[in-house]
Amino acid sequence: MREFSSPALGGAPTGGLADSVFDRAEREPQLVQLSRRAEGGGWEPVTAVRFRDEVLALAKGLLTRGVRYGDRVAVMSATRWEWTLFDYALWAVGAVPVPVYPTASPDQVRWILAETAAVACVVEDEDQAMTVGAVCDALPELTGIWQLDRGCVAQLSADGAGVPDALVHRQRLGVSPDSLASIVYTSGTTGRPKGCLLTHGNFAAVADTVLAGWDEAFRDTGGGQPATLLFLPMAHVFGRITQVAAVRGGVRIGHHAKVSADSLLPALASFGPTFLHAVPYVFERIHRRAREAAEAAGRLELFEQAEQVAVEWAAARERRAHRRGPGPSPALRLRHAAYERLVYQRVRAVLGGRVRTVMSGGSVLRRELGLFFAGAGVTVYEGYGLTESSAPVTANPQRRAKFGTVGRPLPGSTVAIAEDGEVWVKGPGVFSGYLNHPRCSDEALCRGWLATGDLGELDEDGYLTLTGRKKEVIVTSSGKNLAPAVLEERVRMHPLIAQCLVVGDDRPYLAALITLDQVALAHWLRARGRPPLDVWQALSDPELHQEVQRAVGAANTTVSRAESIRAFRLLPREFSVEDGLLTPSLKIRRSAVAERYAQDIEELYAG
Structure with a gap:
C-alpha cells in the first residue's frame, strides 16, 4: 500500500462547537459575524454579541420545549441564516442536529427521523411541515414540528425568556470533542443513505486545519473583514464544515438558498464575498455564461484568446511553484496584462468582484477550468473528502496547487492507495461509524483507516488524482x-x-x-x-x-x-x-x- 502523510499543525481542539460563539462575543463583541437579507434587499449586519444572544435565547427556548443533552433534532430546510442559528443553539445545550434535505421524499424523511429517534423537526415552510406531518404517526419520539416561515425562532426564544443563562452554560460546558455533534446522512448514490456519526472534535479539527493551512483564503486582500456566502446545501457536510470554519475564524457569513446561476450571481454581486466554497458545477456555469456573453457581443475570438493566455499563464506559474520552470515569459506576461481589463476583470465581477480564492469540492474540477480561473485572478484550491471524513481530507496547498489533482493530505491526515487502487484515508476528521449499521461501519473502517470507495493515484509529491468510483x-x-x-x-x-x-x-x-x-x-x-x-x-x-x-x-x-x-x-x-x-x-x-x-x-x- 502506497501512502503519504502531512504533519499536524497544532494541538487538538477542546470543548464543543458552540464555545466559539461565546468566546468570539467576549473577545470581539462588535465583529460582524453574520449578514442577513434585509426586507429592502440589502444585508443587515449581525454582530458577534448579538449572534451570541440570539443563540442563547433560542437554546433556552429549546430547553423549555423539552430538548435535552444528547437529543436529536432534525433540521429540514434550504440554506438560510436560521439553520446556523439552530445548529449553534442545539450544540449549546448538547443536542444533536440531524440535517435533512428539503427535497427529501416522505419515505426518506420517515427513515431518517425514525432511525435517529428525533424528538423534534425544524422545517422551512408549509409543504415540508405537511411532509413531516404525513409520517409522524410512525414516529412516537417526535413531539414537535417547528416552522421557520411561521416565526418559530421568535416563539421559541420568547418561551425561554425565564430560563436562567446558567442552565444553558451548564449544558454547553459538558460538551467535549468526543461528544456527538451531528448525524449527517450520505447522499445515497448506491443505496439507502446512512447516518454518519460526526463529533465536535471531527468538525473542529478539520475547520481549524483549514483555517491555519489556508490562511490566505480567509484574509481580505483589501484589508477588510473576510466574508463568504454560503449557498451549498447545509444538509451536506461541505456546507456544514464551511459554516463551522467561518464561525471559528471570525468570517462574516451570508446565506443564499439556491445554487442556480441565475439566482446565485446577483447574490454574489450584492454580498461581495472575499472567498467561496463551491462545487465544479458553479465554475462550469460561470465559464459557459461568460463565453456565451462574449459570443453574443461578437467578441468570442477575443474571449478564446484570453482563455488560452490565462491557461498558459497559470500553467507556467504552476510549473514555477514546483520548480519545474521559470514562470510566465515576458511576452506571456504582457499578453496576460492586456486581457486583464478586457476579460479577466469581468470574470471576477461575476463572483462579486472581491473573490480571489475558492475552495472546490464535491466532484472533480477539470484541470483546464481550474487553470482558466487562476489565470483570471481567482485561484481554485480543489480538495477531496466524504461525509465520513467530515468533508476535506485532502486539498491543494497554498501557492503550490497542481490543477487537475485534489491536492495533498490535510495536515494531520494520511492518504494511501490500496492494491486495487482504492483510496484509503485517516485523520482527525474520520467518523466513528454509521448509526445502527455496525456491519457497514466495520466494512468502511479498518484500524483507523477509512476505505473511501474511490479510485485514485498518488504522485511522487503526495498529490492525489481521482480516477473513478470503485462501484462504478x-x-x-x-x-x-x-x-x-x-x-x-x-x-x-x-x-x-x-x-x-x-x-x-x-x-x-x-x-x-x-x-x-x-x-x-x-x-x-x-x-x-x-x-x-x-x-x-x-x-x-x-x-x-x-x-x-x-x-x-x-x-x-x-x-x-x-x-x-x-x-x-x-x-x-x-x-x-x-x-x-x-x-x-x-x-x-x-x-x-x-x-x-x-x-x-x-x-x-x-x-
Missing part, C-alpha cells in the same frame, strides 16, 4: 474493466452538454446517455441564425447530433478504442434532484438513471 467500474462483456468518470468529464467539456452517463456493463462496447444544457442550446441556435427548437425537435436535429458527435469524438481521442464511446442517446431533459436522478449534492444516481432509461439503453445496443 464498468466490466464489458469481453472482461475489460473501465472507470467511466474521466471519459464522462471529457464529453462534458463541450458547452452544449450538461450531463453524460457512460454505460456498458456486460455489453460489447461503451455507450452514453447525454443531456443538453438548455440555455447553451438556445444560445447555440441563435448564433447560427436558427429558430428555437422544442425538446423533441432538438433530439432529432441532424446538425445538433453532429455537434454532439464531435464532442464524443474529441473525448474518444483520449482513450483506447476499447474504452471509447461507440454510440450515444440524447435525452429530453437534464437529470435533476426533483426527479430522483441526482443526489442533493448534484451527483448522478447511476442505478436510478439506468433504470429510468433502460429502454433507451437497450436501443443503443440493438443490432
